[in-house]
Amino acid sequence: MRLKHFCLFIALLSGALFGADFKEGQLWLEINLATESQLSIRPGGNQIVVSENDGLISRTFSGEISVSIVNPEATMYYGILERRDTANEAEFDTLAVPMESFVWEQNQLKIKRELLHFLPQSFSEKQAADEYAACQNIPLSKVMEVHVINSTVKLVDKAGEVCYLETPLRISSAGDLFINGNSLGFTGDFIIKTVKRKLLINHYLPLESYLAGVVQNEIGNSSPVEALKAQTVAARTHALSLLINNRHKADGYDLCNGTHCQVYKGKYLQNKMVISAVEDCAAEVLLANGVIADATYHSSCGGKTDASSAIWKGKPVKHLNGVTCIAEADSLDLSSEVDARKWIDTKIEVAGSSSWERGAMAWEAFISAKELAKNAGIAYINRIEIGQRGRSGRILSLKLIGDKTVNLESEYKIRQAFGNLYSSFFYISGSYRLDEGVVQITPKSSLQIKGKGSGHGVGMCQVGALQMARYGLSYQEILAHYYPDTIISKGWMNE
Ligand SMILES: [Zn+2]
Numbered sequence: 001m002r003l004k005h006f007c008l009f010i011a012l013l014s015g016a017l018f019g020a021d022f023k024e025g026q027l028w029l030e031i032n033l034a035t036e037s038q039l040s041i042r043p044g045g046n047q048i049v050v051s052e053n054d055g056l057i058s059r060t061f062s063g064e065i066s067v068s069i070v071n072p073e074a075t076m077y078y079g080i081l082e083r084r085d086t087a088n089e090a091e092f093d094t095l096a097v098p099m100e101s102f103v104w105e106q107n108q109l110k111i112k113r114e115l116l117h118f119l120p121q122s123f124s125e126k127q128a129a130d131e132y133a134a135c136q137n138i139p140l141s142k143v144m145e146v147h148v149i150n151s152t153v154k155l156v157d158k159a160g161e162v163c164y165l166e167t168p169l170r171i172s173s174a175g176d177l178f179i180n181g182n183s184l185g186f187t188g189d190f191i192i193k194t195v196k197r198k199l200l201i202n203h204y205l206p207l208e209s210y211l212a213g214v215v216q217n218e219i220g221n222s223s224p225v226e227a228l229k230a231q232t233v234a235a236r237t238h239a240l241s242l243l244i245n246n247r248h249k250a251d252g253y254d255l256c257n258g259t260h261c262q263v264y265k266g267k268y269l270q271n272k273m274v275i276s277a278v279e280d281c282a283a284e285v286l287l288a289n290g291v292i293a294d295a296t297y298h299s300s301c302g303g304k305t306d307a308s309s310a311i312w313k314g315k316p317v318k319h320l321n322g323v324t325c326i327a328e329a330d331s332l333d334l335s336s337e338v339d340a341r342k343w344i345d346t347k348i349e350v351a352g353s354s355s356w357e358r359g360a361m362a363w364e365a366f367i368s369a370k371e372l373a374k375n376a377g378i379a380y381i382n383r384i385e386i387g388q389r390g391r392s393g394r395i396l397s398l399k400l401i402g403d404k405t406v407n408l409e410s411e412y413k414i415r416q417a418f419g420n421l422y423s424s425f426f427y428i429s430g431s432y433r434l435d436e437g438v439v440q441i442t443p444k445s446s447l448q449i450k451g452k453g454s455g456h457g458v459g460m461c462q463v464g465a466l467q468m469a470r471y472g473l474s475y476q477e478i479l480a481h482y483y484p485d486t487i488i489s490k491g492w493m494n495e
């Protein structure tokens with residue numbers, strides 16, 4: 001059993017730590033741009049200064065640098081949690097590790113800072129920590145990963161010059177920084193640190209600047225301004241709900257830059273209109289009964305939005321029960337096969353819409369029965385049964401019957417099986433039989449699929465929001481339509 005003393009963490013506690021913060025009336029966040037065992041950073045023109053956290057040691061670079069961890073094995077330990085206290089300067093000791101998390105209290109977002117106190121022993125292997133805990137009758141849940149964020153990294157410049165710096169490192173760049181050969185440049189403040197034996201580079205910026213790098217990638221940078229604002233409020237609300245879930249806190253940042261959170265691409269496609277739309281509705285989020293609303297959104301519902309409880313099988317959410325998006329669909333029951341087919345065959349002309357909107361609205365696809373069987377992991381298919389459609393017409397349960405029976409019980413799985421379709425609001429061309437509400441289809445060798453809508457169909461429909469904006473409706477009206485029973489609020493910052 002290898003023991004290590006926690007004096008390692010003195011340095012960690014003495015310096016000011018990065019992390020989410022309220023500064024100058026803004027919420028500052030760490031958005032992860034890359035997590036790798038090695039980073040390459042190329043300044044786009046201007047020199048960059050890389051400095052240690054205390055600012056005493058810094059280096060200037062004008063060309064590409066590569067960064068690697070000197071001793072990756074030593075960047076993580078397993079400690080046994082002794083007790084948990086609220087952060088208090090007087091209680092700082094060498095056995096404590098700070099932890100930061102978001103909490104929602106009394107209609108406000110708070111950043112809670114705590115010190116985790118550990119037993120004086122630490123372990124380089126989880127198994128050793130578990131064995132020790134078992135011997136001492138300590139619950140295994142108290143064995144936790146402890147990340148040494150002030151490990152040393154090696155920086156090598158183009159000329160092969162080497163220098164060593166202690167993390168976390170700050171980079172401030174007036175010009176673009178290109179990371180790991182990516183063609184997207186990012187400007188501003190960055191943090192490099194090591195977490196779980198990996199190197200991280202995070203963009204450190206206010207929530208509002210982050211949103212100005214998200215919105216246009218979601219809804220298009222030439223969208224009518226009220227649609228941009230509706231998208232901004234939805235994206236801001238979504239970001240806050242992700243923060244409250246603390247989904248990336250253990251990873252060393254607040255949000256990732258991919259679809260897992262929201263796609264963040266910095267200045268890519270950003271323009272004056274996007275920036276002023278974000279500013280015009282600054283800090284506004286949607287609340288439902290005093291808590292951050294689930295402001296999920298999708299490309300195109302196809303006519304009606306669906307209920308979150310049908311699509312994701314959770315409890316019903318009052319503001320996500322589904323609404324009518326295109327008035328002509330209102331009188332139809334899209335959960336019935338007859339009306340679903342009728343509506344999919346109805347041509348909808350949308351004045352002023354772009355090609356992606358029209359593509360997301362109505363589409364056609366083909367798949368062979370063989371390919372469908374293969375996607376579902378079976379040899380052949382004799383019969384297809386559609387068990388249930390949601391209120392948007394999306395198929396929620398579908399059976400493929402052949403050498404085996406495969407039950408597809410979610411719109412997502414159904415879309416995947418049929419070859420990554422835009423949505424599960426579709427029908428298979430040709431005849432069908434109805435047997436006690438179940439649609440029975442004998443598949444031909446090639447299936448023609450006709451559909452409407454793109455995405456899961458819950459919450460705001462982007463195509464619908466664009467259309468409402470073109471009709472002169474305000475972003476407040478757009479949000480009230482797709483998220484009924486929510487209110488817009490901006491007093492959520494607990495500084
Ligand atoms: Zn994420």
Ligand SMILES: [Zn+2]
Nearest residue numbers: 301325461464
């Ligand atoms: Zn819609």
